[in-house]
Amino acid sequence: MSLSEFELIQHCFAEQAAAYTHPDVRLGIGDDCAIIGPSSGQDLLLTVDTLVAGVHFPENLPPYQIAGRCLAVNLSDLAAMGAKPAWFTLALTLPEANETWLREFSRGLFALANSADISLVGGDTTRGPLSITIQVHGYVPAGRALRRDGAKPGDQVYVSGTLGDAGAGLKLCLAGNRENSDFLVRRFVSPTPRLALGQKLLEVASAAIDISDGLLADLGHILERSAVGAELQVDWLPLSDELCELVGQNEAQKLALSAGDDYELCFCVPVERAAKLELIAEQIGVTLSHIGVITEQAGLRLINEAGQPVTSAQMGYQHF
């Protein structure tokens, strides 16, 4: 006997959700609203992202990976502000209630949710063109969230991990060349939200953002909100061997600056806290790269190791 649609969705989500419940959740799935008893002394952070098939991911991406990616990009926003994940909702629009698809989607969703200690408390399933909207909630000690508007001249600019990989991975997916580099494809499909790093950065960073639209665009948001500028050393950009081998050094730098989808953190740290930052990097085992400095002068300037300005023409851009 095949399960009815309702039972299917119930089984794929409500039963899985019951496996882990955040202690503040008073009532999860199954009533008109979820009920939360918020922790005191904490600020509640929330963010929502929609991913549309054919726009934010290739239509043929396996449902396990779609689910993981959707949750990961939301968790990344919590990471960027130093929040500890708490609970989330899922609004899923899909063309048909296909059992295999739903089971795989659910498996991918809860694999990441359980590892991030975030519990599903509600949602909505509707019929229509495939799209997924996830809203995540997390906690930060009151008044301590890492915002975009705290960067000061002299602060050092850092990024986690390597940049540009996901942009190349997406191109491989779209061109049907996934076999060319498992590593790069995985960097697009399964980004790692830097949750442990984000929470540790509360102790040292003055501003932070996650890199979804590319380093230039996202660091640009910090500069704008903080009313400062920055000077970046293009030769200090962290590039993976896999990326440089596939596209060469110059193209790799371009992808690192503007491709997006890496979901690494870009953040600013006052010089006197740089030693503490090194300890943090060792503790959590994430590579952090110093890539530049915040300046009083507005705008974002790229320079090479000789200290010479790198023009947009040299990088092959029209604008940045």
Added chain:
Amino acid sequence: MSLSEFELIQHCFAEQAAAYTHPDVRLGIGDDCAIIGPSSGQDLLLTVDTLVAGVHFPENLPPYQIAGRCLAVNLSDLAAMGAKPAWFTLALTLPEANETWLREFSRGLFALANSADISLVGGDTTRGPLSITIQVHGYVPAGRALRRDGAKPGDQVYVSGTLGDAGAGLKLCLAGNRENSDFLVRRFVSPTPRLALGQKLLEVASAAIDISDGLLADLGHILERSAVGAELQVDWLPLSDELCELVGQNEAQKLALSAGDDYELCFCVPVERAAKLELIAEQIGVTLSHIGVITEQAGLRLINEAGQPVTSAQMGYQHF
């Protein structure tokens, strides 16, 4: 000079949102997450609903009305649990950033949001087939939320307003006969979330739900979660004159039982609090109708004024 897409969306949402900010909002639109400092002594309630063009509303519905309806159906979930609205997020997927469309959508959204004292704190705008996902948050004094699972045998069953109107209104919209009844069309397009009533029901009701899928289905959820049954008087169902004139008494009763989209509240009240309920109805000026009683015997039975069972065949149903 025409506004860029970003500026357009900024203008339509972020600037409008700034007009009213809930006191608990520490940071609204413009960073990776919104930041809330939750009120103490309160439970936080949240619910999310997606409305897809061509599925949940006719594709040609004016954007002002689409926005109002989307927010209203979410607010109705808060009303059903007795919550006071606080803040919300909007995830909007649309085929193109059409300025007229966005301005009208925003106008409809904030007309209702401002009247309900709920502030927009975040969102996401993506390109794709038109769909709207709204998540609303509200407060109820800790431990006091009206749930579906509190109905007891002997409790009286009530509904607010009139039933079946929205179902007839939707049919008029789909058939292109909106001019046949402004009233019925408005009941579909602009449902009234019963927020004041819901908050007052915290003092008297044992269980409540909003009627989105039809009285039988939604009361069914209360019965299931409360492990009770109910007996409904079909002749006591509140029907509008407009509905009876358009479709006749028998069809009106059928729509009242199963059409949905009315977003009235269905709730249960212990007999000894019936007098207090009457005072509440007077205070807030909403018509409340006593339509039946909760029973120990499981299942939902329909009877007529003579106390005779009404069969599904008599009502013209295959099942209910």
